[in-house]
Amino acid sequence: MNRQKLSGERENFLQRRYGVRLGRRYALAAASVVLLSVLGCSQVNSSTSALAQSRLPETESTLQKKTAISDTKIVEANNKFGFKLFSEVLKNNSSEKNVFISPSSVAIALAMTYNGASGSTQQVMAKTLELQGMDLQAINSGYKRLKNLLENPEAKVQLTIANSLWADKDASFRSDFLQKAQDFYQAKVTTLNFQNAEAPNIINNWVKENTNGKINKIVGAVEPEQVLFLINAIYFKGQWSNAFDKSKTTAYPFYLTSGKQKQHQMMPQNGEYQYQETEQFQAVSLPYGKDGKISFYIFLPKPNSNLKALQQNLNSENWEKWMTQFKKREGFIRLPKFKTDYEVTLNDALKALGMEEAFSSKADFSGMGKNLAISQVKHKTFVEVNEEGTEAAASTSVGIVATSLREKPEPFRMIVDRPFFCAIRDRTTGSVLFMGSIVDPQ
Template identity: 30%
Template structure:
């Protein structure tokens, strides 16, 4: 009997950029979005029903990964949660409720129909074209030609999640290359060989990718980047990394209770990068304190100041088989024979045997448009260094990448070794 393998791939590319000064009009601070006065009487967008739950799910999943992964961590909460929610559309009996409740939704307070409309609203909002921010989130279904999925399911996933279904022959080894070529094309050549293995028993690949690319309003000066023994993996070991440097206006805070410095860097578009630097030896304490309430508290306390910033240039990725991790956070029954996914497969007694997720983030000095920032390269006048706060990210730190308009968490991760890839 052939088993239905579900592959979930979430991939993202981040071209890092330089922060802008504290905005004079409006505030993109995490947790305190500014609502234009003319919108105050308008109904809240449907995505407000899902974004806070996605954040809670992300923090819960992060703690499970941190407990078992000693190195770098990176995943896309929006990518992963939206694809699992999509999967619930093809489930039958009580399996949809199990999946949505495992994601953290209270179906008494938020019915399943509202959840799916929330994801529809979120994905459409994130997909709106912007000259300053390139963001694509896509879902695709590759179904074995022997399957006969319900047309109602195919129509709903297309309408709500923008997902298209393709027929595939998984007994043909060339299928892997065809799917890889598809993803490579969709991500402009950034993601290569995303699928490296699947057996001939595979019946279905549920593919999700997120592509993010933005630029700094004022790039880091690459001539100021220095490669030096400056990043401490632990108390005894340091490695040579390219350390970017700049002195610029940033919004940041020091949380004495949690024992960490939190820095907010703004993109030219509607996105924020939040970096959390634990005090030496306090990483586990900071991870334990990661709660939605903590993030809201930070968002309300950020203050602008000129900051002397030293940040490593790095590229990290995360690849996970989540079938062993998801049951630990409540998704307990989507991998056994009791889970009914016949709406997708068109056949009973097919199970999901794998949930695979991959994310990639690349942070460097460059923007994405050549010459677009050439007129903005002036540096602030020299100041006495002793009067400028100093932030050196020379030990493991956390990163959270947000889309501001929807308050959605695109990426969450931990940089333990910036040279590990």
């Protein structure tokens, strides 16, 4: 009797879930983080088990193999760099604060910058970005093809990657450096008067436009020695393969790191998912769009573990292993709605990863121009997760300064022991009120 009742409830659930949801349309969005290079898998969206078997791959790596790209070295490099960068960012972050970065955005901005690096500066950047053993042509071609593959993967998933270079009108850069940015990264190259107070607004408006208004400002006041900004912007928007039912969203306790709890809006859902479970965590993949080529991953530490312990095991090797261990499994999830933005200056993290020379007077960016160094790498992100999906954006700015202006000059010595000229001038109007030559001071 109980078995018949359970069977009937299951049948009603499948009819309600798959019959109704197939006719509904949602607008969603998702972020371009390092996870973008790992392709997700579609959830079940049919009421028949046979179609479900064909729609949902056995593991997370199945779809990735079907859509394998020739530039796997670029993907592997981005993932390795991404996890290293995330680890460094966490070291300087409070355990009570959210961290959300887009290593893909940072990697692309630094890859454009890498085109101008030479000598030992190129070597330390290659090591940090995990590009050792790859020639510049292969790197640039790889990023170009990867951009084409990632952008707008299907009708219900929007992904855009935009690049730009903003150069001071009084600075000089090698034409082949600028040409590579245009040819391989489709970068918009613009010359601006950096002394004009409107220069930052022009750059920031470009960022705002290319992140759909989610990131309004990446460049602040332009310093006198600033000569170039290399900027990447990523925006992703799509639909969950199976959206959450808004009417079922309810407040439940959420337990903070401190041990305190708060009531928070949580979204429940039953279904068949890509799932895995270890002694340390549970993990689920929630795909976007019809084909599920991009997916949202949630790794939840077990009660006997914690997020810090999980973060200590976050690296590209473990990530690739975990991606092979997802299996189809029916289950129930309850996911918190959330929205957050994040901002970080990455100078210290990149220096810790080996790029200190690129920020110093020893920097060699002769492939870009003369006497240049990185002044600041700024990164901003936005993410919102709700019943309809996820909307997220990221922008990275690499500021370049002229080291000849940046270096502090040696203290001067001026011994006024011979005839000299002098003047008294009104600085407000520029009027020279007095002037004269003193040949014999009395």
